[in-house]
Amino acid sequence: MAQSTSSKVNETSRSAVGRDGVLDIAARLFREQGYGSVSLRKIAEAAGIKAGSIYYHFGSKDEIVAAVLDAGIQVVHESMRDAVTALPADTDGETALRAAIRAHLRALLDVSDYTSANVRIFGQVPQSVRDANLPTRRAYEAEWDSLLSRLQEDGTLKQDVDIRRLRLMLIGALNATLDWFDPDRGSAEALSRTYADVFLNGILEKQDT
Amino acid sequence: MAQSTSSKVNETSRSAVGRDGVLDIAARLFREQGYGSVSLRKIAEAAGIKAGSIYYHFGSKDEIVAAVLDAGIQVVHESMRDAVTALPADTDGETALRAAIRAHLRALLDVSDYTSANVRIFGQVPQSVRDANLPTRRAYEAEWDSLLSRLQEDGTLKQDVDIRRLRLMLIGALNATLDWFDPDRGSAEALSRTYADVFLNGILEKQDT
DNA sequence: TTATTAACCTAACAGGCGTTAGTTAGGCAT
DNA sequence: ATGCCTAACTAACGCCTGTTAGGTTAATAA
Numbered sequence: 044m045a046q047s048t049s050s051k052v053n054e055t056s057r058s059a060v061g062r063d064g065v066l067d068i069a070a071r072l073f074r075e076q077g078y079g080s081v082s083l084r085k086i087a088e089a090a091g092i093k094a095g096s097i098y099y100h101f102g103s104k105d106e107i108v109a110a111v112l113d114a115g116i117q118v119v120h121e122s123m124r125d126a127v128t129a130l131p132a133d134t135d136g137e138t139a140l141r142a143a144i145r146a147h148l149r150a151l152l153d154v155s156d157y158t159s160a161n162v163r164i165f166g167q168v169p170q171s172v173r174d175a176n177l178p179t180r181r182a183y184e185a186e187w188d189s190l191l192s193r194l195q196e197d198g199t200l201k202q203d204v205d206i207r208r209l210r211l212m213l214i215g216a217l218n219a220t221l222d223w224f225d226p227d228r229g230s231a232e233a234l235s236r237t238y239a240d241v242f243l244n245g246i247l248e249k250q251d252t
Numbered sequence: 253m254a255q256s257t258s259s260k261v262n263e264t265s266r267s268a269v270g271r272d273g274v275l276d277i278a279a280r281l282f283r284e285q286g287y288g289s290v291s292l293r294k295i296a297e298a299a300g301i302k303a304g305s306i307y308y309h310f311g312s313k314d315e316i317v318a319a320v321l322d323a324g325i326q327v328v329h330e331s332m333r334d335a336v337t338a339l340p341a342d343t344d345g346e347t348a349l350r351a352a353i354r355a356h357l358r359a360l361l362d363v364s365d366y367t368s369a370n371v372r373i374f375g376q377v378p379q380s381v382r383d384a385n386l387p388t389r390r391a392y393e394a395e396w397d398s399l400l401s402r403l404q405e406d407g408t409l410k411q412d413v414d415i416r417r418l419r420l421m422l423i424g425a426l427n428a429t430l431d432w433f434d435p436d437r438g439s440a441e442a443l444s445r446t447y448a449d450v451f452l453n454g455i456l457e458k459q460d461t
Numbered sequence: 462t463t464a465t466t467a468a469c470c471t472a473a474c475a476g477g478c479g480t481t482a483g484t485t486a487g488g489c490a491t
Numbered sequence: 492a493t494g495c496c497t498a499a500c501t502a503a504c505g506c507c508t509g510t511t512a513g514g515t516t517a518a519t520a521a
Contacts, residue, residue, distance in 0.1 A: 059468060077376050079288030096469050167286050167376060201457050211432050212425060212450060219424030241421060245454035248410050268498060305499050
């Protein structure tokens with residue numbers, strides 16, 4: 044059942060980039076340069092093939108960017124859900140929320156070109172491509188709403204905050220780090236702690252009189 | 253000194269759009285559609301003139317978008333500074349910070365196509381255009397840093413938060429509202445209160461035991 | 462050995478882009 | 492009336508874009 048023939052020859056040709064290779068490169072270029080300035084010829088050149096060859100793997104440019112967007116959400120969704128469900132069953136609410144924030148930020152800043160590309164170019168792609176990405180997005184948003192609702196019900200969160208709005212504020216704030224955070228000058232790890240501190244406790248000096 | 257000749261004939265021709273008219277329309281289109289999908293021909297058509305005519309007012313597309321970007325920062329900068337300096341001299345720190353947040357959010361969501369266009373397209377324009385906008389940006393950032401530093405010195409803010417990072421988090425979070433907030437379904441006014449509440453006091457339910 | 466298939470290449474297409482040069486029409490002051 | 496100035500117009504330029512059709516190569520399967 045393990046190996047069938049001789050050694051481990053699984054790649055079809057010598058140096059085939061393949062669909063996944065093209066997609067990886069497209070995600071990286073989209074993250075670095077945005078949607079508008081990345082042409083199929085640029086992607087092809089970075090992949091070491093010619094522009095027309097991309098149409099062997101994809102039917103259109105929209106199909107490429109749609110695949111990148113979907114993968115970007117799936118990565119961060121999986122990452123965030125795993126981080127929360129991996130916690131011991133008796134974990135307190137604050138710790139769970141901190142874990143979710145940390146997972147989102149790490150996917151965005153450390154791990155995945157797909158997730159960062161999604162955040163970066165979502166507002167630049169054609170409407171039809173955005174629409175195609177919406178179901179995947181909604182699933183991730185529902186994951187957050189579920190977590191936040193749970194924390195509100197068990198008394199961890201204030202009762203007077205609207206969950207949907209809180210989620211939009213939180214994810215919006217985290218995603219905005221992409222515009223200025225430089226992973227070489229600080230860890231996403233530490234940054235996530237700062238964000239959690241600010242969102243959970245605020246920035247005001249409390250006087251207990 | 254008031255009126256010189258007859259009535260109020262100040263416009264040169266019947267229906268001249270003029271430099272400012274073109275700029276207004278460009279800002280609106282950039283805010284609505286992003287940088288990449290707004291061509292000079294689109295701007296011209298919306299302005300009721302032909303594409304080539306734009307070159308009477310501007311030397312290049314870059315010059316247009318640079319003008320939009322600069323104006324966008326200037327509007328929000330002035331708006332925020334005025335909101336803070338208009339307060340009575342003995343105003344407490346928290347109120348000042350809330351006023352600054354409110355002014356930024358209103359410029360972004362209610363008042364100015366230029367400010368919203370800036371936030372929307374800054375990450376999409378050519379590097380040279382971004383660089384040209386940097387000095388104006390830095391001046392606005394300095395205004396915030398000055399306010400936040402003052403609040404930290406007088407004990408309003410916690411001592412252990414880095415001012416620069418706090419400013420990046422705050423403005424980033426506010427700017428992110430552009431992606432989801434619909435002014436028809438809620439006031440920027442009320443939204444700014446929510447943001448101030450979250451940032452100042454956090455979202456955690458405090459128990460005083 | 463032959464046939465098949467995956468993965469690529471070449472060359473071209475129509476259309477849109479920013480940009481330029483030269484021209485035209487109307488208002489104003491001399 | 493003349494000549495200038497402002498604000499437009501027309502027509503074209505070279506370039507880049509996404510996309511297509513048909514040909515080539517090398518590895519695998521029969």
